[in-house]
Amino acid sequence: MSTHNLIEIKDLHKYFGKNEVLKGLDIQIKRGEVVVMIGPSGSGKSTFLRTMNLLETPTKGDVYFEGTNIADKSVDVFKHREKMGMVFQQFNLFPNMTVLDNLTLAPMTTGKLSKEEAVEVAIELLAKVGLSEKADAYPQSLSGGQQQRVAIARALAMNPDVMLFDEPTSALDPEMVGDVLNVMQDLAKDGMTMVIVTHEMGFAKEVADCVIFMADGKIVESGTPNELFDHPKEPRTQEFLAQVL
């Protein structure tokens, strides 16, 4: 495999029981690339994203991250997860810790940073997502949009090589969506490699280098935003876009 691919997935299959939800997927993601995955609910895009850091174990297939097949059982997947940030639909902040502690826990626990360094990084990142004054607040006291920005900062605190976003704005009130998307857009501008599952088509058009359309556990079509949104080739893609645009 070529080394400039940060993530390369080959012939990925995933079964839940007898139900095949991913039916042989291949993808290459280059360093610095922003890949957006769209598709109807139940198409398997979230499951696909979750196999990239092995939160879902593939039934069959290889998941290369920085040249290592992390789907191989002999590989220490936790070591690699340190380099792959993930942002969830439901934020999943640790409710028993302050915002600051949410950000410093992983760098300290994995031995990556000392306490002083972790706090310094955390304060920097909170400024970046516009929540400096919330360092000592508990997640429950924040709005959804604020919580999601903290969650992004928490993932960034590990200084990851790629950020995986699993429908980051789907659980937010409409007026909160913009703040979160702005933070993501800034990240993209900074050159972060990002894989994003979203229903925000406008955002996808604007930020994506590559858009992937999935349906029924398969990649139906992929291309630049211009190719996919304005000149879709596959009838299934056209049908989907006609419904959502």
Place this chain on the structure above:
Amino acid sequence: MSFNFIDKFLPYFNDGLIVTLMISAFVVVIGTVLGTLIALAKLSKIRILRWLANVYIEVFRGTPMLVQIMIGFQVLGKMPLPEFQLGILTEDLSRLVPGIIVLSMNSGAYVAEIVRSGINAVPKGQTEAAYSLGIRPHQTMMKVILPQAVRNILPALGNEFVTIIKDSSLLATIGVMELFNGAQTTSSTTYQSLSPWLLVAGYYFVVTFITSRLINLLEKKLGKGYAK
């Protein structure tokens, strides 16, 4: 009914109370640690551990505590342990230690079920968030899941602590000189059949009442900032 015995016999109650509190403190600590370990075994990926945990829990919950105490005393009561003096009471460690062990083992079975339900009540997203950050399973358990589980289970755990205090009275049957035994001694010596028991009931009630209040306070403190 008369409380005339109080002058002479109050030390049996007061010193007995100290022993009861001592027993309870040991049992609460050992039982909680043991129960947490059994809960982790029951949630383990390793089948034999799950099986052992299940057998343990079923056996201890499915037999009377009094029977467990009798068996425990027969098996463990032969240890050559010394006696010691606590105020007016002479405590025989070869009775006290097996008693504490059996109560702790029994409590462990109940605590295990409490802890397991508390862990299961923490949303799966918490584990996933921690894993996605590279935090390993045991650290995720210690730093993310258990602290939240403790908060979930505090009321149930408080009930278990109160139960332990009350159940420690069963150790009187193997000759441990504790609070219940103080009442028994008083009753049989003074031929007062009711008043010593009323007094001892008051002792137990005050202790269990204070315990549940303290647990309530702790609950409030732990809930700080993230009350739903």
